[in-house]
Ligand SMILES: Nc1ncnc2c1ncn2[C@@H]1O[C@H](COP(=O)(O)OP(=O)(O)OP(=O)(O)O)[C@@H](O)[C@H]1O
């Protein structure tokens with residue numbers, strides 16, 4: 191027998207209490223893990239990188255942002271005017287035109303599954319500028335590059351996420367016609383040339399921006415008047431810069447340029463955009479971080495403290511016997527703390543790990559129904575955190591009972607105090 | 609017969625405080641116990657027998673006076689020093705056995721050995737020897753709940769002797785047993801004295817138990833007395 195055996199046997203002595211304590215710990219650790227993951231996710235989204243920043247250029251005053259396509263080329267270069275001005279390289283820019291359409295022509299037959307939102311863009315930019323797709327590696331990158339090349343070669347191509355493809359009940363190689371929701375009278379005949387790599391873009395779609403432009407031209411030819419949206423088809427321009435200094439310079443170049451007077455434009459980073467969006471939820475997030483999390487952790491410590499004190503109180507005589515046998519006060523303290531730790535660590539670890547596996551593998555991540563946000567996964571650090579929370583609360587909760595175990599007075603326990 | 613005194617209690621006072629009240633339990637008591645002696649302590653309830661035993665066993669420290677066991681002045685050791693000292697020098701036998709219910713007989717006896725620098729094989733060897741001595745080799749994997757009172761007390765004795773201590777102290781070791789089991793336990797204690805030359809100090813209310821000891825000392829109001837003050841024995 192070793193100390194560990196003694197600890198384990200002590201834990202097993204009241205299986206129901208141990209089980210209930212462990213279950214309470216697991217549930218609360220699960221909640222803590224989730225909240226922490228969400229908070230750290232938001233933090234990551236809003237904290238600025240200092241290298242390889244992406245800037246977003248949008249219409250200054252309106253939501254949704256709508257700009258004339260004529261802005262595209264100058265904005266893509268970063269609007270250089272002076273010889274010393276910075277010029278953005280072609281691969282470091284991307285234009286976005288949102289195209290929403292349904293496979294059903296008749297609005298009455300349209301269901302969410304028949305609707306597709308696509309980014310109309312220059313195909314090569316899919317692999318060089320889209321978040322995460324610009325960081326693919328190995329065979330996934332090569333595979334996706336082939337898809338991008340097909341879109342570049344086929345003006346009527348459509349790249350779509352696998353989940354969206356399934357919703358459309360379509361396959362790669364299939365064809366579909368989209369009747370536009372935001373461009374009245376425009377319809378696109380598309381051929382599915384490939385899918386996005388699994389993950390963030392499972393529900394997204396991308397089309398060739400030239401096809402949208404030519405569809406607008408064709409509308410003008412057929413109807414004899416310009417399409418009402420013609421001056422408002424450019425929604426976003428993305429620019430990549432090296433660092434903050436370049437970012438400031440490019441922002442200055444664009445915002446001071448006389449070319450963008452009507453409408454005016456503004457330059458932001460993705461994180462500042464999201465930060466502005468999250469501003470509305472500031473109190474909520476603050477509350478989650480500084481009230482909810484500490485409250486849960488405190489409750490957890492109290493639950494453990496409660497269970498451990500009961501078990502220490504029940505075993506006062508036994509602890510006194512151990513003292514008689516020669517166990518030193520600190521050894522008894524350790525014994526009790528280790529019991530709590532064993533429960534806390536195993537419950538914390540298993541709960542966090544289960545949360546991690548369930549969310550990430552079971553559900554394949556959680557989709558945030560909020561603009562810009564990528565799919566949300568539990569980071570592996572959360573598993574470490576969950577274990578630490580389990581251990582920390584066990585430690586905190588067992589301090590007082592362990593101290594009382596340490597200071598059990600043998601003469602008092604065995605004296606028949608009259 | 610007995611040679612050097614293994615236990616020397618010198619003019620010991622012990623009082624407890626309960627609030628502002630001071631309870632004097634031992635009042636300048638002195639006592640000597642020789643090597644391999646078997647001493648029975650008797651006395652009315654509340655006379656301080658357990659208190660005295662606790663001082664001798666290093667479970668508590670006197671308010672005044674000295675307690676010396678072997679060459680160690682245990683009355684001036686710290687609590688932690690005493691704990692380590694107890695492991696090697698004291699075997700304690702309780703009235704209510706006080707075995708750990710979740711551990712087997714073997715593990716209960718092994719418990720004090722965990723505190724010594726022994727490997728598993730050495731521990732196993734010593735536990736088996738101790739259990740053999742008390743005649744429970746066939747009950748090693750039983751839990752206390754699966755043993756009779758007499759058997760539990762024998763496990764308790766095995767636990768007390770497994771570290772080969774200098775001194776065995778027993779507080780009413782037969783107080784919870786029927787006459788037959790009590791007789792067996794006393795036989796065992798006597799045998800420990802004769803064959804292993806263990807020094808034994810036993811508190812008892814039972815005159816028949818006291819008879820088996822070499823020597824009986826009576827305690828009354830915190831002092832040793834020559835004769836029992838009154839007939840307090842309840843057999
Ligand atoms: N830790 C303590 N705190 C306060 N009073 C105590 C303590 N230990 C013992 N006493 C008191 O000291 C007195 C002697 O107690 P002790 O247990 O030594 O008696 P005893 O002779 O063993 O009695 P019994 O035969 O009933 O076991 C009692 O009055 C008891 O209440």
Ligand SMILES: [Mg+2]
Pocket residue numbers: 606657658659779
């Ligand atoms: Mg007593």
